Amino acid sequence: MFNIYCPYCEEHREEEEFHPSGQAHLARPADADACTDKEWGDFLYFRKNPRGLHQELWQHTAGCRKFFNITRDTVSYQILETYKVGQSPQVKLPEVKLEEPRHG
Amino acid sequence: MVDLIQGRYVQKNRLPSGGRINRDKILTFRFDNRYYKGYEGDTIASALLANGVKVVGRSFKYSRPRGIMSAGVEEPNAILQVGSTEATQVPNVRATEQPLYDGLVCSTVNGWPHVNFDVMSLLGRIGGNMMGPGFYYKTFMFPAFMWETYEKFIRRAAGLGRAPKERDVDSYDHMHHHVDVMIVGAGAAGLSAALAAARTGVRVMIADERSEMGGGLLHSTTSIDKLPATQWVAKVCHELDGLDNVVRLSRSVVNGLHDHNFLTVNERRTHHLGDQAPEGVTRERIHKVRAHTVILATGAHERPLVFGNNDLPGCMQCSAVSEYIRRYAVVPGGSLVVMTTNDAGYQCAFDWHDVGREVVAIVDTRANADSDVIAQAKQREITLIKGSAVIEARGQGRVTKAMVASINADGSFVTGEPRTLICDTIASSGGWSPAVHLSCHTGSRPRWRDDILGFVPGETHEQVLSAGGVAGTQTLSACIQEGIKAGTEAAAKCSNSSVADAMSAPVVEDELHAPAMALYLVPHTKAPTRASKQFVDMQNDVTAAGLQVSTHEGFESIEHVKRYTAMGFGTDQGKTGNVNGMAIVAKTLGQSIAETGTTVFRPNYTPVTFGAVAGSHTGALFDPKRFTPMHRWHVEHGALFENVGQWKRPWYFPRQGESMQDTLNRECVATRTSVGILDASTLGKIDIQGDDAREFLGRVYTNAWAKLPPGRCRYGLMCGEDGMVMDDGVTSCLAENHFLMTTTTGGAAHVLNWLELYHQTEWPELDVYFTSVTDHWATMTIAGPNSRALLAKVCSDIDLDKDAFKFMDWRSGSVAGVPARVFRISFTGELSYEINVPAHYGLHVWEALFEQGKEFDLTAYGTESMHVLRAEKGFVIVGQDTDGSITPIDMDHAWAVANNKPFSYIGKRGMQREDCLRPNRKQLVGLETVDPAVVLPEGAQAVRNPEQSIPMTMVGHVTSSYYSANAGRSIAMGVIRDGINRHGESVFFPLADGRTIEARIRNTVWVDPDGERQKS
């Protein structure tokens, strides 16, 4: 059960009041009609699934109903920051290293 | 039934004085088929031991007799079924934690048919060596179809309690708290922490699982500040109770430490009072606590040593023996042998000796220990056998002998001839395992410490401190000091100020301690696989030999060993056995315990009843129910209801003697021949305003909205970005910048969410506002050729002329004397008006319509007739005729797609994807059965050629199917590959019952194909 700081309400509230909406900062292509099928497919379906820091979009559904962003560690479940839509995160994400799958 | 013998047993093991029990209050209880007596303050376990009861159950796998081993939460054996009536049955109750009350009824959970004569023990004895680790996997898994038979056999034979068959008579609840400092455990460290924190004024909660706070201090012989420990405890509790910033919870086990310091605390409020909670009191309560800082003061569990037949009744933990003697005035036997690797183990021998019973010997596994306790043993003239161990217990069903032999310095082998000591109790201590369980719940891994021979809480991201036994601290003075330090530190973190030490440490005299010896599995003259069984996990019958065998079979990760052997899987979660097991695995693999690591504990720390988990969220409070303003009328008129989300919608209104089909036929025919009425209040309604409201609609709907003038309505289709149909509904233009959107009943919340998402994240520059107004309006649809005449009788201020108030117009005015919005829209294809009035007028208007509608035989219809009537017209229901893989084009709704809109609306690009444009997609069509009397089952799969071999190539399925009285035949819709181009062709539906139904593909409209009626 997370304890989440809503940047609009400006207080910590229980997770029960919120609803996660997946990866943050997914911008809808400005000229959707000009996208190739691959570009549109990437926008539609491809999402990060990091072990570690992740920027997520949440909505304060049972509160102010505002969407906002969370930088969360998917391992420790610590929330490092929450910030409004349109703002930039203060916590920098590490460079993504693609690991070779381990066998054995 | 065996005779119930009253008063046959005397409390032969009860001391004449002492203990924290109330001898004036004698309690009678029943265990299996006999009655016993105990005192107020007893647990079931202490009372059973007082009465000399040795065997309290049979083991899970080998069906060996088992006795009480501990005095607390870690008890693996004494797991009972408690309850005097069927409705109050509680399974898996630890006898060591259940307070005794008068009239308590309990029984063993395993040991069918009786604990003292068990058919399974025969199997256990014969099959002993066959039932190795992974036994169930190897024996019972094949052939797979036999598993159900095996499982019944295993459960019947082993048993682990049973759920009540009757409804629970008690109630339960939940309570939320926000505190600054939460202290888990109220022993010396916890109480010190609580006091130190509380004195600073921060909000403090302290919870402890036992009925009295104090932990080990309640049976301690030491003094604190020159007071007996129990008096110090009373003094601290008294001070805490006087502070209004402190909540002190006894009988409350902290079962989970979840993310961000959220704790779940299970308070057993009435378990000590009786079978059933007193009137007006909840039996259990879950406290949901959000804490700034958590202090774990959960203490440690004593590790019994692993030796031959160490599961015989009479084998106990040293500390448990002390606790029974000092707290309950119960000596569990007549003659005691103590085996210990450490100084703490001596205390139980002293307690036993001091009440005048025989201590046969203290067997110290250390050869050259030198500490105060050894001097004390000598003072008491207790026989001390150094450098030796009890390698095996002997006895039939209970301990009668201990086999003692000298061992080498690291305890890896026996060095001398075993000799026999006559005794009925063997207490053992292999040291203390910190109760790190809660520290693991948020993913932290415990850390092994060689100096204390135990795992302590590992690193954590949370604001969690540890103090006392759980941190590996073993002396009382240090526990108290750590508690004070943690309490002060936690308080300072919360108040963001450095609080001066509010408490100085009390004076405690510690004794000189000698280091403990690292010993887990006591060596035997034979190898574990040949020696008598050496139990590690009593509840799951995991033995040292079993662990060794599983490592030899290739299970090297401790997590794999756990799952293969089931070690730590019982209701006790391996509280006494886990560390011993890991030590044995480590040794077998030739590595250290630190390298082997530990399995991770997860919530819950102890089993929780479903009643507590559910709290008050049962029955009517399980899930909200939503009722329309006209609900009372529906009930009074015999409606049957259908759940649509949380809504209760009238399904149909049967009259006396009607079958369901009779009712539907009557409702549908009445609507098409005169006038019917539907309660449509549940449709989602979203009020949309703002300068850019119209632009916004154009982006979220597939069709055009630029030119819809005030007073007009339009059907709108909504897609996801993938181009698939998501929702639909009619949206009306109330004013230039003001619209009312309707959604499907089930889609209302999601659509509002969707609009907000796009507005807030993609197009915040648009000036638009959304408000859900679903509950604000009562909506009733009158449909049928007489609907205009009916409306005219209750509405005088709207011009109802068919050219003045056209199809897809809306007007405001008054209906039955109240303000109303009337929409001329139709989901039946008939002349139809949807009347919206403020919700609290709903019933009034509905009843006025019925009053005025008598001459037209106004007929109420429910959701089922609504479905039939719309299907007769080929109107789709999103979510029934679509499934998330249907585009507007697939749905034959190309007319609702405006690709010339300047903005690339949601769904447009998605619909252009290669897969959406390919031929042979499933498309919505009508399906006309060759036999008009046959109604296709919804979901039936279509094939083009029924003669093909199985598996057949399926080309689609039925989405909606009914008998239509108006069409005089069955009607259906479905999705068929390339269906729009195949009107007139046949498809076949082979059914599970062997029938194959043939149907011809056609358009979806069965009634009024030219759509004249709705415009009439």
Ligand SMILES: [Zn+2]
């Ligand atoms: Zn908010």
